Amino acid sequence: MRLNVTVNGEPRQAEDVWPGESLLYVLRERLGLPGSKNACEQGECGSCTVYLDGTPVCACLVAAGQAEGREVRTVEGLAEGEALDRVQQSFVDAGAVQCGFCTPGLVVAAHDLLARVPEPTDPEIREALAGNLCRCTGYEKILDAVRLAARR
Amino acid sequence: MREYRFERPGTVTEAVRRSGSDTAYLAGGTTLVDLMKLEVMTPGRVLDINRLPLRGLDATGGGLRIGALERMTDVAADPRVRLGYPMLSQALELSASGQLRNMASIGGNLLQRTRCGYFRDVSMPCNKRQPGSGCPAIRGENRMHAVLGTSDSCVATHPSDLAVALAALDARVQLQGRDGVRTVNLCDFYLLPADTPHLEHDLRPGELVTGVIVPRLDWAQRSIYLKIRDRQSYEFALSSAAVAIRREGDTIVEARVAVGGMGTRPWRLPAVERALAGRPATSNTYAAAATATVDGTRPLRHNAFKPELMQRTLIRALLELEQTR
DSSP, X not given: OOEEEEETTEEEEEOSOOTTOBHHHIIIIISOOTTSOOSOSSSSSOTTEEEETTEEEXXXXXXXXXXXXXXXXXXXXXXXXXXXOHHHHHHHHHTOOSSOSSHHHHHHHHHHXXXXXXXOOHHHHHHHTTTOOOTTOOHHHXXXXXXXXXXX | OOOOEEEOOSXXXXXXXXXXXXXXXXXXXXXXXXXXXXXXXXXXXXXXXXXXXXXXXXXXXXXXXXXXXXXXXXXXXXXXXXXXXXXXXXXXXXXXXXXXXXXXXXXXXXXXXXXXXXXXXXXXXXXXXXXXXXXXXXXXXXXXXXXXXXXXXXXXXXXXXXXXXXXXXXXXXXXXXXXXXXXXXXXXXXXXXXXXXXXXXXOOTTOEEEEEEEOOOGGGGSXXXXXXXXXXXXXXXXXXXEEEEEEETTEEXXXXXXXXXXXXXXXXXXXXXXXXXXXXXXHHHHHHHHGGGGTTOOOOTTOTTHHHHHHHHHHHHHHHHHHOO
């Protein structure tokens, strides 16, 4: 089937999509957007977090057909040209990246949190990021990065 | 994942008409897509119902009518739910992760499948997945499994938090099928495993959950959902309690009590409700009432702690409820 989806503000088409593909697969393998990561494929790790119609979801559990006609914003769509989003810049400045695999999902989840709650408490940050696992266990620096982004 | 046909019916009537034994309805996808990847569920056709007009939350008349396609996040945040039925908001917000709550629908939440590791592993026998193949959980890894409503065929725990709170509220499930619409009590909607654990719901072929009705209960404003789990967030319940209390002065007049993490379905505890009614709201009353929870429990090798945990969860929920205004 052909899939029509708006990605980072641009209408895109993917051809020959088979229904068993996830939105994550379409983004990474068909539309050249490898920022969202493929890890657990079960909605548990949050590495594939993208905005779907403005709400963060696990793209690995969205069937491709479900995304037809909808709007997706990936981690690639957060920066304004060369200027990183404040959440991305804060992850760089706080050193909140170890292997980096969980980073794109955490950046999108934190981006959403700060849009909803501009000055989050630590428990609010922890709960908002509970669906994003970092196997390097780099959570302290990740919390630093979100606190830093909230101040910017 | 097995090959399947993806269809998008335009109306509820069309969806129900197109549905058959080899069909699955797709709402949020957090259960279905996951289990299709694992090949635990292998429908030949998937009907995407997300564009059907099954949204909306109506509070006219004091109760709630929640459309089956409402998302967990939105229902939890609705002030009419948060203020009038706090145990519902709490049960929803203590479930899954933010991303999954954004995706998962209310209807899908009620129909989510057990987290039993043997059910989810197609290389293992499982009477629920493959009737007659056996139940390795009964003598295997069963720490998370049920102690209420189990049978020699199945000991899988029902995973929904929301369903526990809805059970306490006498909620009803609205269904639409080829023969029209009907409404069933949520507690009757869930079937005990007995020797047919593959039959989980009172659902006729093709029937679609269209909504949930919560009858008006003004005193549910004083209610709580307490969830005990291995980590503070993003984990299924070892034990949970949904409790609402109507008090006059220091006396409990009426109570609603259901528990989760314990049963093969959401478990209402009328004996505990009776033991609370008419008694003073004191810790002695709570402790005495909690002993009524353990009737009929069947602990397994690794979950013998659950009956006592259930009592403690209930007592703590009652004590915490005292602190709320």
